[in-house]
Amino acid sequence: MKRQPEKWRRWKNSIAIQWAASYLLILLIPIFTTLFSSRYVSRIMVSEIEKANQAVLSSLKADMDQQLENAHAALSFIFRNPDFSNTTRRRGDSLEFRSGGAAFMKALQAYRSSTNTGEIGIYWVENDYLLLGETFTKSAHIFGARQIYTADGLTQEEWLSLLGESYNNRFLLSSFFSIRPSASGIVYAHSIENRACGRVNVFVNIPLTAMREISRRLEGSVLLLLSEDGTVLTAACDGQEIPSLEIPALSKEGAQRVQLTGKSYIFTGIPSDRSPWSYAILAPEKVFWESSRYAALLNLLSIIIALLLGGLVSFILFRHNYRPVERLLHMLGKGGGSGNEFERIMKSYSLLREENRNMKGALEEQLQRSRESCLLARLKGRRRLLDNQDANARFDLQTDGYFALVAFSPAGWESGDENAAEDSIELLFLAVDSVFSELMRESCELTRMEDGDTLFYLLRFSSPEGWKVCCGEAAQQAAEVLGGHPPVNTVVSLLREGMDSLPLLYRDTMDAMEYLSIAGGTGVLWAEEIQMQELPGSDWHGSSQLLSEALQNGDAAAAAQVVNRIFESRRGNASISFSMFRLLLVESYTVIAEAFSKISGDSEQYLRLIQQLEKLLSCSEEELLRQQLLQIVERVCRQQSDREGPSDALIQRIEDYIQKNYTDFNLNISTIADAMQLTPSYLSRTFRARTGEGLLDRLNAIRISHAKEIMRAQNIPQEQLCSMVGYANVRTFRRAFFRVEGVTPGKYFPG
Numbered sequence: 001m002k003r004q005p006e007k008w009r010r011w012k013n014s015i016a017i018q019w020a021a022s023y024l025l026i027l028l029i030p031i032f033t034t035l036f037s038s039r040y041v042s043r044i045m046v047s048e049i050e051k052a053n054q055a056v057l058s059s060l061k062a063d064m065d066q067q068l069e070n071a072h073a074a075l076s077f078i079f080r081n082p083d084f085s086n087t088t089r090r091r092g093d094s095l096e097f098r099s100g101g102a103a104f105m106k107a108l109q110a111y112r113s114s115t116n117t118g119e120i121g122i123y124w125v126e127n128d129y130l131l132l133g134e135t136f137t138k139s140a141h142i143f144g145a146r147q148i149y150t151a152d153g154l155t156q157e158e159w160l161s162l163l164g165e166s167y168n169n170r171f172l173l174s175s176f177f178s179i180r181p182s183a184s185g186i187v188y189a190h191s192i193e194n195r196a197c198g199r200v201n202v203f204v205n206i207p208l209t210a211m212r213e214i215s216r217r218l219e220g221s222v223l224l225l226l227s228e229d230g231t232v233l234t235a236a237c238d239g240q241e242i243p244s245l246e247i248p249a250l251s252k253e254g255a256q257r258v259q260l261t262g263k264s265y266i267f268t269g270i271p272s273d274r275s276p277w278s279y280a281i282l283a284p285e286k287v288f289w290e291s292s293r294y295a296a297l298l299n300l301l302s303i304i305i306a307l308l309l310g311g312l313v314s315f316i317l318f319r320h321n322y323r324p325v326e327r328l329l330h331m332l333g334k335g336g337g338s339g340n341e342f343e344r345i346m347k348s349y350s351l352l353r354e355e356n357r358n359m360k361g362a363l364e365e366q367l368q369r370s371r372e373s374c375l376l377a378r379l380k381g382r383r384r385l386l387d388n389q390d391a392n393a394r395f396d397l398q399t400d401g402y403f404a405l406v407a408f409s410p411a412g413w414e415s416g417d418e419n420a421a422e423d424s425i426e427l428l429f430l431a432v433d434s435v436f437s438e439l440m441r442e443s444c445e446l447t448r449m450e451d452g453d454t455l456f457y458l459l460r461f462s463s464p465e466g467w468k469v470c471c472g473e474a475a476q477q478a479a480e481v482l483g484g485h486p487p488v489n490t491v492v493s494l495l496r497e498g499m500d501s502l503p504l505l506y507r508d509t510m511d512a513m514e515y516l517s518i519a520g521g522t523g524v525l526w527a528e529e530i531q532m533q534e535l536p537g538s539d540w541h542g543s544s545q546l547l548s549e550a551l552q553n554g555d556a557a558a559a560a561q562v563v564n565r566i567f568e569s570r571r572g573n574a575s576i577s578f579s580m581f582r583l584l585l586v587e588s589y590t591v592i593a594e595a596f597s598k599i600s601g602d603s604e605q606y607l608r609l610i611q612q613l614e615k616l617l618s619c620s621e622e623e624l625l626r627q628q629l630l631q632i633v634e635r636v637c638r639q640q641s642d643r644e645g646p647s648d649a650l651i652q653r654i655e656d657y658i659q660k661n662y663t664d665f666n667l668n669i670s671t672i673a674d675a676m677q678l679t680p681s682y683l684s685r686t687f688r689a690r691t692g693e694g695l696l697d698r699l700n701a702i703r704i705s706h707a708k709e710i711m712r713a714q715n716i717p718q719e720q721l722c723s724m725v726g727y728a729n730v731r732t733f734r735r736a737f738f739r740v741e742g743v744t745p746g747k748y749f750p751g
């Protein structure tokens with residue numbers, strides 16, 4: 001009962017089933033693509049029809065709008081013609097009127113022949129005269145001729161009514177003023193009002209020949225002329241006008257589907273730039289679908305062939321690709337675990353790779369430990385079962401060259417938790433190793449060793465040139481990798497030739513590490529500097545005694561002289577490095593701390609002094625060390641002088657500091673005390689005892705004094721004035737001003 005679900009699960013997760021499904025999905029992509037694209041074919045077809053129709057309509061619009069432009073130009077010509085002006089000023093059937101009209105008719109005919117303008121008609125309403133083509137006579141005569149050629153059913157009264165209406169730049173679709181048998185066309189009509197002869201109507205015929213010619217080339221499409229409200233004015237198909245075509249009101253622009261008499265059309269419109277009408281095309285969809293039917297059948301046939309060939313190729317590829325998987329599964333047998341074929345293969349491979357990596361790592365770790373143990377034994381001078389020659393061959397040790405030993409050890413580490421201490425030492429060694437080994441790997445061959453809380457590096461150089469510079473820089477950067485927290489003691493041994501000198505390197509390094517621990521300093525120490533245990537000269541201890549006496553007497557000049565003498569003795573002997581000299585000054589630091597503890601009973605100030613003295617152990621420049629030490633000595637002497645009796649020097653310094661910084665918003669008793677290197681409580685108490693005035697009151701008095709000087713010199717707003725004298729806002733400024741002067745700033749300066 002349990003085997004069947006497991007077998008079904010393995011079959012369902014089989015990579016063969018997954019591959020077969022993947023190939024099937026790949027084969028179905030063309031089918032889904034065709035089905036998906038069929039939804040958008042009609043939309044694309046409509047878009048293509050619209051583009052083609054837009055091109056046709058643009059050509060028709062350009063031709064028709066040019067005719068409309070010619071009509072406007074003809075109207076301008078008529079207005080400017082002098083014969084027309086002379087004729088218009090005459091009334092009745094006079095000789096002057098008829099002769100002027102005949103002259104104007106000739107000029108108008110010449111204008112038409114030169115400009116390709118349609119037929120022009122002019123009707124003088126009051127005189128009842130009509131100029132049409134080559135005829136200029138009474139309207140009744142022309143109506144008689146019109147009845148012979150046209151049969152539109154207009155009576156003479158209706159015809160005269162149309163001729164005599166008042167027009168204002170109107171476009172008409174009519175042939176009412178033509179005497180020739182022709183289809184209807186666009187008529188541009190405009191009326192001219194004249195006091196001499198009354199109204200004169202001008203009619204310019206714009207034939208629809210271009211519209212008929214274009215409709216012949218549209219293969220069953222209908223060319224439309226639409227009014228301003230979207231109704232059909234006239235329509236043409238295959239060059240013939242359609243007498244009546246009723247379609248719903250349509251938009252003038254864009255492509256739309258229209259159903260007429262059970263057939264589907266694509267409507268495309270474009271507005272005219274010269275008239276309120278628009279031009280449109282009704283294109284039957286079946287024309288386009290019939291042309292694309294063969295392409296659709298060919299596309300379907302290609303999809304079927306692609307599916308057949310793709311299925312055959314997929315089957316062959318599946319058989320070829322799955323054969324190596326079958327062989328691997330046969331080799332693994334049933335021990336590959338659960339999952340599909342790939343998961344079983346990957347699990348077996350991962351297990352084998354993990355076993356190889358663990359074995360290789362264990363062998364390398366054991367070899368490294370044996371190598372470190374051998375080197376540590378040789379450093380410490382212990383005997384081993386394996387002699388040096390065999391050890392060199394076993395661990396591939398190079399015995400020639402120049403060797404140096406670098407040691408790193410945490411300084412001043414104190415912790416009651418042994419586990420926490422071990423974790424911190426391990427973290428420290430990891431950080432130091434990441435920096436030092438990276439910097440020294442290209443310069444020499446190095447071997448890392450751990451011995452308790454000390455990390456050793458045995459460096460092998462091919463030549464002694466430049467080893468000290470690169471080793472010193474790398475040791476310094478490694479010692480500062482954690483920013484001095486926790487501090488690290490670093491010792492660099494002498495450079496010795498040959499591996500037989502390893503015990504000497506170890507002795508030099510451990511002696512220097514012991515000295516560094518006793519001295520209490522941190523940083524990098526060279527073992528060769530331990531040969532100088534104190535500053536040269538017989539007066540070193542005497543200088544310490546003189547410094548102690550000067551500090552207790554408050555004699556800053558004498559104390560500074562002793563400090564300068566110590567630094568001068570250092571410059572006279574170049575054999576002592578700066579790092580060694582910095583450690584030898586620890587005795588001076590002790591003298592300063594003891595003198596200050598006797599002078600001041602303030603534990604807070606004493607703690608701050610100790611912190612400053614500790615910072616001197618990490619000072620990187622000699623001149624900076626001297627300046628900071630002189631400042632500390634001056635502070636101790638000033639403390640002694642202040643304790644023994646009043647001094648105006650401190651008060652003057654406070655006054656000067658306030659005068660220079662009164663505009664600072666953050667100026668207060670604490671910031672002044674920091675500048676004077678005193679505690680705020682001591683500074684405030686001393687200032688009040690010497691001057692009888694509070695320090696904050698004095699600060700406000702100085703600020704208000706400057707504010708009054710500014711106000712006397714110029715009239716500025718209090719909002720600006722308060723920031724100029726160190727107040728953050730007007731409210732604080734007014735309150736301080738009232739406390740000093742007894743009145744508000746507004747009453748003090750009423751102007």
